[in-house]
Amino acid sequence: MTESHVVTVRGLSKSYGLRRVVDDLDLDVEAGEVLGLIGANGAGKTTTVECIQGLRRPDAGTLRVFGLDPVTQAEQLRPLIGSQLQESALPDRLRAGEAVTLFAGRDGRDGERLLEQFGLSERRRTAFASLSGGERQRLFLVLALLGRPRLVILDELTQGLDPAARRDAWAAVDQLRRDGTTVLLVTHELDEAEVLCDRVVAMRAGRILDAGRPEELVDRHGRRATMRWAARSADGSATLLDELRRLPGVADVAVTERHVEVRGDRAAIAHVGAALVRAEAIPDDLTVRVPSLEDALLELLDGTAEHLSPPAAERELVGAAR
Amino acid sequence: MSAQAGRLLRTELKLMLRDPLVLTFVFVFPVVTMLIIGGSFGTDPDPEFDGANPSHWYVASYLTVVIAATGLVMMPVHLASYRERGVLRRFAAAGFPRWSFAAAQLAVGLVAIAAASVILLAVAAPVYGVPAMHLPGRTIAGLLLGAIAFVSIGIVLGTLLPSARSAQAVGLMLFFPSFLLGAGGPPPQVMGAALRSIAQFLPLTIVTDAVREPWLGVGTPTGSLFTVAGLAVAATLLAGRRCAL
Numbered sequence: 001m002t003e004s005h006v007v008t009v010r011g012l013s014k015s016y017g018l019r020r021v022v023d024d025l026d027l028d029v030e031a032g033e034v035l036g037l038i039g040a041n042g043a044g045k046t047t048t049v050e051c052i053q054g055l056r057r058p059d060a061g062t063l064r065v066f067g068l069d070p071v072t073q074a075e076q077l078r079p080l081i082g083s084q085l086q087e088s089a090l091p092d093r094l095r096a097g098e099a100v101t102l103f104a105g106r107d108g109r110d111g112e113r114l115l116e117q118f119g120l121s122e123r124r125r126t127a128f129a130s131l132s133g134g135e136r137q138r139l140f141l142v143l144a145l146l147g148r149p150r151l152v153i154l155d156e157l158t159q160g161l162d163p164a165a166r167r168d169a170w171a172a173v174d175q176l177r178r179d180g181t182t183v184l185l186v187t188h189e190l191d192e193a194e195v196l197c198d199r200v201v202a203m204r205a206g207r208i209l210d211a212g213r214p215e216e217l218v219d220r221h222g223r224r225a226t227m228r229w230a231a232r233s234a235d236g237s238a239t240l241l242d243e244l245r246r247l248p249g250v251a252d253v254a255v256t257e258r259h260v261e262v263r264g265d266r267a268a269i270a271h272v273g274a275a276l277v278r279a280e281a282i283p284d285d286l287t288v289r290v291p292s293l294e295d296a297l298l299e300l301l302d303g304t305a306e307h308l309s310p311p312a313a314e315r316e317l318v319g320a321a322r
Numbered sequence: 323m324s325a326q327a328g329r330l331l332r333t334e335l336k337l338m339l340r341d342p343l344v345l346t347f348v349f350v351f352p353v354v355t356m357l358i359i360g361g362s363f364g365t366d367p368d369p370e371f372d373g374a375n376p377s378h379w380y381v382a383s384y385l386t387v388v389i390a391a392t393g394l395v396m397m398p399v400h401l402a403s404y405r406e407r408g409v410l411r412r413f414a415a416a417g418f419p420r421w422s423f424a425a426a427q428l429a430v431g432l433v434a435i436a437a438a439s440v441i442l443l444a445v446a447a448p449v450y451g452v453p454a455m456h457l458p459g460r461t462i463a464g465l466l467l468g469a470i471a472f473v474s475i476g477i478v479l480g481t482l483l484p485s486a487r488s489a490q491a492v493g494l495m496l497f498f499p500s501f502l503l504g505a506g507g508p509p510p511q512v513m514g515a516a517l518r519s520i521a522q523f524l525p526l527t528i529v530t531d532a533v534r535e536p537w538l539g540v541g542t543p544t545g546s547l548f549t550v551a552g553l554a555v556a557a558t559l560l561a562g563r564r565c566a567l
Contacts, residue, residue, distance in 0.1 A: 075419070078417030081415075085412055088411050089407040089412070093341065094333065098333060098336070101329070102333045
């Protein structure tokens with residue numbers, strides 16, 4: 001562990017019964033970064049962060065958070081960590097304001113400020129059971145940020161939030177980054193990881209598949225780009241289509257009655273554009289789809305499918321169509 | 323007690339008063355059934371009630387109905403619901419010490435029993451009168467140890483049962499036979515031999531004996547207070563062990 005590492009995990013393994021959910025995992029989280037753990041349900045993300053918080057005892061491996069052991073030094077560590085847990089709740093009849101008082105400790109003003117920031121001031125006297133799904137998530141976020149923790153762990157941060165609340169939550173994470181707070185974000189919302197994270201770690205079956213900045217993962221694994229425009233008589237000419245097929249980086253040119261679609265790597269975009277200009281066949285409805293982190297992760301999972309054998313149900317959840 | 327544990331206890335006390343299950347089972351049910359049953363057998367000393375005034379016999383008995391309702395219904399449902407919904411995990415992640423939740427539950431259970439007992443006696447006083455305690459020390463010891471035993475049993479059940487629904491089902495299944503055979507039903511003298519022999523081994527019967535005998539000065543010394551003390555120690559140790567897991 002170096003000075004800059006807030007979290008250091010070495011050789012972490014955890015099983016539930018016979019099922020190994022985290023398998024010899026190494027992970028470092030740098031001070032001040034927003035690190036995303038991405039992957040399908042069952043990839044071991046939540047178990048990993050629960051071990052980091054000391055909520056689960058690892059079967060093997062060492063963990064240090066701010067240099068402390070999360071299990072044996074939990075009492076010293078807990079004030080330094082704020083967490084928003086997946087699938088947890090508050091007592092039904094506990095009011096939002098009471099929850100803040102219960103979890104805030106001495107710094108009640110911090111709670112008031114956060115309730116205001118997340119639009120919950122008016123709901124202070126509302127029981128948890130009567131809050132909407134989005135309001136509950138915002139309240140969890142408020143509770144996670146109480147006391148200005150140095151490490152914030154957010155597990156499925158925006159689950160159940162409407163688009164506006166989602167943007168507010170993203171803004172809150174961005175603010176944390178600017179304040180120098182370290183954030184560990186567990187998500188399978190890949191657009192969220194792409195926007196918020198300095199670095200992402202892609203997991204599957206308890207192991208790390210790859211890690212890096214989102215754009216690095218896209219570079220490494222999301223090579224495909226697609227260009228598409230409405231077919232016109234001129235586009236159907238054999239000369240132009242042949243030229244497109246021969247361009248560097250172009251993998252496939254498909255012509256249907258309605259559309260021309262060119263697939264290839266990202267370098268092909270420029271070559272196709274230039275070819276269209278040369279042929280004076282510039283379409284006014286050209287759309288270009290460049291690979292996203294979601295595409296990259298899907299390719300990454302495809303590429304490792306033969307090496308790992310996850311439950312079939314996992315695939316549908318990775319970068320699932322939203 | 324740490325500040326965190328104090329805040330947790332205050333919050334849990336507030337939540338208890340907002341819980342309709344608690345209000346119904348712990349505060350209302352014993353009072354209503356005591357008023358009905360207590361007036362059913364008259365007020366003349368009766369050999370089937372160990373020679374005591376039947377109304378007084380039931381007033382003394384119904385304090386242990388409060389104890390059973392708290393331990394067998396309120397505590398297991400409350401705890402199992404917290405476990406099922408991840409509330410305990412949230413408390414743990416926020417740094418609440420493991421012991422603080424168990425301690426808060428024990429305290430809340432005892433406060434619920436004390437408050438419901440006061441209400442029960444306040445209602446009984448103008449209707450049937452509250453009998454004087456023949457042996458106040460033993461009576462209060464029986465009540466206190468019985469309360470600790472049943473609250474601890476409730477904590478154990480709440481940590482074992484997987485959901486609030488299962489806790490409610492099991493709790494009610496344990497509560498009603500215990501209530502009818504061990505405290506709020508007919509006196510043992512009018513029960514058939516089979517029922518009487520089942521009843522004598524029920525924890526609630528033992529607690530009721532430990533309270534009613536010294537209170538009314540009836541029956542024979544059965545050592546029930548020592549049995550209740552043993553039950554309280556065993557249940558508390560088990561509850562502590564379950565909460566530490």
